[in-house]
Amino acid sequence: MPKQKGNAPLGPYLLFLGDTVERGYAKTAFGLRDWAPHQCVGEFALPDATVTLDLPRLTPAEAVDRGARSLVIGVANTGGFIAEAWIPALVEALEAGLDIVSGMHAKLGQITELRYTAERLGRRLIDVRTPPVDIPIATGLKRSGKRLLTVGTDCALGKKYTALAIARALSARGVDADFRATGQTGIMIAGGGIPMDAVVADFAAGAAEILSPDAPADHWDVIEGQGSILHPAFSGVSLSLLHGSQPDVFVVCHDQRRTRVLGDEEFAVPTIEEIIRLTIALGSRTNPRIRCGGVALNTSYLSAEEADALCASESERLCLPVADPIRGGPAFDRLIDECLKP
Amino acid sequence: MPKQKGNAPLGPYLLFLGDTVERGYAKTAFGLRDWAPHQCVGEFALPDATVTLDLPRLTPAEAVDRGARSLVIGVANTGGFIAEAWIPALVEALEAGLDIVSGMHAKLGQITELRYTAERLGRRLIDVRTPPVDIPIATGLKRSGKRLLTVGTDCALGKKYTALAIARALSARGVDADFRATGQTGIMIAGGGIPMDAVVADFAAGAAEILSPDAPADHWDVIEGQGSILHPAFSGVSLSLLHGSQPDVFVVCHDQRRTRVLGDEEFAVPTIEEIIRLTIALGSRTNPRIRCGGVALNTSYLSAEEADALCASESERLCLPVADPIRGGPAFDRLIDECLKP
Structure with a gap:
C-alpha cells in the first residue's frame, strides 16, 4: 500500500475528541473505533466534550504506557481547523511521547506552538490529507489482480x-x-x-x-x-x-x-x-x-x-x-x- | 474575467523562443501570435533557435521601446522546466524593464537568479499555471447568461x-x-x-x-x-x-x-x-x-x-x-x- 512517504501514521492510537458535543463531528474517531479497534487504546477529550466512544479514558501519558504511538484528531468542526482550545492538549500529547495525526484541511505544522514542540521533541506532525508529491499522470494500462x-x-x-x-x-x-x-x-x-x-x-x-x-x-x-x-x-x-x-x-x-x-x-x-x-x-x-x-x-x-x-x-x-x-x-x-x- | 489575483499578465508581449528548433514546442508563442497579434510586439530568441514567428526580432530593450511590458516564455520542452541556457536572456529582459510570464509547471521564483533580480528591480514573475487560492466548492446552481x-x-x-x-x-x-x-x-x-x-x-x-x-x-x-x-x-x-x-x-x-x-x-x-x-x-x-x-x-x-x-x-x-x-x-x-x- 502506498504510504505517506515516510510519513505514515503509526498506531496504536489515542483518539482525541476535543470539545465535541455532536457525534456527527467525530466521524473519524468512530470510524477508527469501528474498523481498527485493535489500534485504539483509548479516548482523550477536553472537559466540555460530551461525545464518547466508550473506550477507556486515558491521558496521553497513560496511553503511552498502554503502547500508543500517535494521538489522532478524531473530530472535525465546520471549516476543518485546529481549534485554539485543543492546542494545550495536543502539546501535552507531544510531551508524553505521541506523534499527532490529523485529517483536517488545515496543516498541523502551521500552528507555531505545535511545530516548535514537535521539532524540539523529535515528534512527527502527520497530515494524512497531504497527497504524495510524485504522483504520475495516469496511463490507463491494465494492471494485474x-x-x-x-x-x-x-x-x-x-x-x-x-x-x-x-x-x-x-x-x-x-x-x-x-x-x-x-x-x-x-x-x-x-x-x-x-x-x-x-x-x-x-x-x-x-x-x-x-x-x-x-x-x-x-x-x-x-x-x-x-x-x-x-x-x-x-x-x-x-x-x-x-x-x-x-x-x-x-x-x-x-x-x-x-x-x-x-x-x-x-x-x-x-x-x-x-x-x-x-x-x-x-x-x-x-x-x-x-x-x-x-x-x-x-x-x-x-x-x-x-x-x-x-x-x-x-x-x-x-x-x-x-x-x-x-x-x-x-x-x-x-x-x-x-x-x-x- | 477572473484575473490571477493581482498577478495578471500584462501585454504587450515580447515572445521568447529560447533555443527551440521544433515548431511543436512553441505552441504558446504561435497561439499568442495567431490570437492576440496586437499584443505581440516581436520575438526574441537565442542564437541556436531556428523556429521563427515571422515577427520583428527585438532585444528586450528594443521591445520596451515599442511598448512591451512583459516577456512571455513562448516555448516548452519535455518536462516543462526553465532551461539553464535561457536564464541570461530572462535576466536581460528583467533588466530592460519587462515582467516575465510563464505557463510552465516549474515556477519562475524557484530560480534564485530570477527571483533576486526581479525583487531587486521590482519586476513581476508571473506563473499563469498557478490557480487562484480562494476557489470555492461548486454549487451547481444555474447562472444567468x-x-x-x-x-x-x-x-x-x-x-x-x-x-x-x-x-x-x-x-x-x-x-x-x-x-x-x-x-x-x-x-x-x-x-x-x-x-x-x-x-x-x-x-x-x-x-x-x-x-x-x-x-x-x-x-x-x-x-x-x-x-x-x-x-x-x-x-x-x-x-x-x-x-x-x-x-x-x-x-x-x-x-x-x-x-x-x-x-x-x-x-x-x-x-x-x-x-x-x-x-x-x-x-x-x-x-x-x-x-x-x-x-x-x-x-x-x-x-x-x-x-x-x-x-x-x-x-x-x-x-x-x-x-x-x-x-x-x-x-x-x-x-x-x-x-x-x-
Missing part, C-alpha cells in the same frame, strides 16, 4: 463502510484482499492510502492507479469510493477514481432517505439505475469487463425485518443482490458471491 | 482554437461574447482565466463555476475545453469542467487522423457520437437543456476542396453542422447559426 470500487448516488452515505465490510468479508472467506483508502479516515484505518480530494486534478487518475498497483491474479483491492459521478461539485474526483481504479466490479451505495444531494438541495439524488448505467458506460473505458456486483443500502434507521424487506424488494426490482453491509447476513453473502463471480 | 464549451474526442486537437474562433465569430455578428481560458496559452491570450489542470480535484468544478460567472441573458461565454471525458488520465478534469461550466451548447472537436489517444496508444479515440451521447448524459445534470451545436474538424492537412467534402459528408452522417473553424466559410457559419439557436 482484481479490483472492486464502491460508488455512490451521493456523498457520505456509506462508501467507506461498505468497502471495509466487503474487504473484511473477502478476507473471512480466505480471499486475499486489501482495503484501499481514498479519504482521511480510511487512510488512518488502513495506515496508508491517498486522499483523492487533495490531489491536483491532472494527477487524480494517476493517484488512483498507484493506489492499487499490480497484484497477484486472485488478489482483490477493495477501493473506497468518493463522491458520485453525478455530483455537481465532486463528479471529477469520482470519474478520475473510476478510470484510474479500472474496477472489475463496482457496488452502488445508496440511502433511500436521501432524496436531495447533501449540501446541494437544488439537485435530486440520481437513481441507482442511472448510476449503474453511467458507471458502466464510463468505466468500460479502462476496464471493458466492468460490472455491477450489487447495491449496498444504509438501513440503520429501520428494524431488522424492515431492512430485510427493503433489501429483498430492491433486489427483485433491480435484479441484483441488495444488502446492508453493516447488518451482514444472507443478503450480504449473496452480494459477495456476485462480486466474486468469475 | 449563455455558455458554450468545446469538448474533444482527445487532448490537443483544437479545443482552444475552436473556442477562440467561435468567440470571434460571435463578436463579429454583434453578439456579446467572451473567450474563457482554462489553460496556460489561453490565459495569456485572454489576459485571464484559470489553469484547470492545476486545480485540486475537489475544487475543479468550483473553478469552472467562477470562470464563467453570472452574465446578462444574451451574453455568451465561450469556454476552452480540456482533455476528454473518455481520456484515461484527464477525464476528471473534463467532467469537472462540464459540470461547472453548465454549457447550453457544446461543440465536439475532432481530428480524423487521430485514431489512438495522444501519448496513450493503448486506447482508441472514441467516436464523435460517443462523446455527444456521454456529454449530454453527464452535462444535463447541471444544465438539462444542453445540446450539441456541431463538430469542429481539424483539416489542416487537407486541400480546401477535400476539407469541404469531408465536412459535408460528416455533416450528413451526423445530422449536425460540421466545419473547420480555422477555415471558416459557410459551413462554419452554419455551425454558429446552430449554436445560437434559441
Whole structure:
C-alpha cells in the first residue's frame, strides 16, 4: 500500500475528541473505533466534550504506557481547523511521547506552538490529507489482480463502510484482499492510502492507479469510493477514481432517505439505475469487463425485518443482490458471491 | 474575467523562443501570435533557435521601446522546466524593464537568479499555471447568461482554437461574447482565466463555476475545453469542467487522423457520437437543456476542396453542422447559426 512517504501514521492510537458535543463531528474517531479497534487504546477529550466512544479514558501519558504511538484528531468542526482550545492538549500529547495525526484541511505544522514542540521533541506532525508529491499522470494500462470500487448516488452515505465490510468479508472467506483508502479516515484505518480530494486534478487518475498497483491474479483491492459521478461539485474526483481504479466490479451505495444531494438541495439524488448505467458506460473505458456486483443500502434507521424487506424488494426490482453491509447476513453473502463471480 | 489575483499578465508581449528548433514546442508563442497579434510586439530568441514567428526580432530593450511590458516564455520542452541556457536572456529582459510570464509547471521564483533580480528591480514573475487560492466548492446552481464549451474526442486537437474562433465569430455578428481560458496559452491570450489542470480535484468544478460567472441573458461565454471525458488520465478534469461550466451548447472537436489517444496508444479515440451521447448524459445534470451545436474538424492537412467534402459528408452522417473553424466559410457559419439557436 502506498504510504505517506515516510510519513505514515503509526498506531496504536489515542483518539482525541476535543470539545465535541455532536457525534456527527467525530466521524473519524468512530470510524477508527469501528474498523481498527485493535489500534485504539483509548479516548482523550477536553472537559466540555460530551461525545464518547466508550473506550477507556486515558491521558496521553497513560496511553503511552498502554503502547500508543500517535494521538489522532478524531473530530472535525465546520471549516476543518485546529481549534485554539485543543492546542494545550495536543502539546501535552507531544510531551508524553505521541506523534499527532490529523485529517483536517488545515496543516498541523502551521500552528507555531505545535511545530516548535514537535521539532524540539523529535515528534512527527502527520497530515494524512497531504497527497504524495510524485504522483504520475495516469496511463490507463491494465494492471494485474482484481479490483472492486464502491460508488455512490451521493456523498457520505456509506462508501467507506461498505468497502471495509466487503474487504473484511473477502478476507473471512480466505480471499486475499486489501482495503484501499481514498479519504482521511480510511487512510488512518488502513495506515496508508491517498486522499483523492487533495490531489491536483491532472494527477487524480494517476493517484488512483498507484493506489492499487499490480497484484497477484486472485488478489482483490477493495477501493473506497468518493463522491458520485453525478455530483455537481465532486463528479471529477469520482470519474478520475473510476478510470484510474479500472474496477472489475463496482457496488452502488445508496440511502433511500436521501432524496436531495447533501449540501446541494437544488439537485435530486440520481437513481441507482442511472448510476449503474453511467458507471458502466464510463468505466468500460479502462476496464471493458466492468460490472455491477450489487447495491449496498444504509438501513440503520429501520428494524431488522424492515431492512430485510427493503433489501429483498430492491433486489427483485433491480435484479441484483441488495444488502446492508453493516447488518451482514444472507443478503450480504449473496452480494459477495456476485462480486466474486468469475 | 477572473484575473490571477493581482498577478495578471500584462501585454504587450515580447515572445521568447529560447533555443527551440521544433515548431511543436512553441505552441504558446504561435497561439499568442495567431490570437492576440496586437499584443505581440516581436520575438526574441537565442542564437541556436531556428523556429521563427515571422515577427520583428527585438532585444528586450528594443521591445520596451515599442511598448512591451512583459516577456512571455513562448516555448516548452519535455518536462516543462526553465532551461539553464535561457536564464541570461530572462535576466536581460528583467533588466530592460519587462515582467516575465510563464505557463510552465516549474515556477519562475524557484530560480534564485530570477527571483533576486526581479525583487531587486521590482519586476513581476508571473506563473499563469498557478490557480487562484480562494476557489470555492461548486454549487451547481444555474447562472444567468449563455455558455458554450468545446469538448474533444482527445487532448490537443483544437479545443482552444475552436473556442477562440467561435468567440470571434460571435463578436463579429454583434453578439456579446467572451473567450474563457482554462489553460496556460489561453490565459495569456485572454489576459485571464484559470489553469484547470492545476486545480485540486475537489475544487475543479468550483473553478469552472467562477470562470464563467453570472452574465446578462444574451451574453455568451465561450469556454476552452480540456482533455476528454473518455481520456484515461484527464477525464476528471473534463467532467469537472462540464459540470461547472453548465454549457447550453457544446461543440465536439475532432481530428480524423487521430485514431489512438495522444501519448496513450493503448486506447482508441472514441467516436464523435460517443462523446455527444456521454456529454449530454453527464452535462444535463447541471444544465438539462444542453445540446450539441456541431463538430469542429481539424483539416489542416487537407486541400480546401477535400476539407469541404469531408465536412459535408460528416455533416450528413451526423445530422449536425460540421466545419473547420480555422477555415471558416459557410459551413462554419452554419455551425454558429446552430449554436445560437434559441
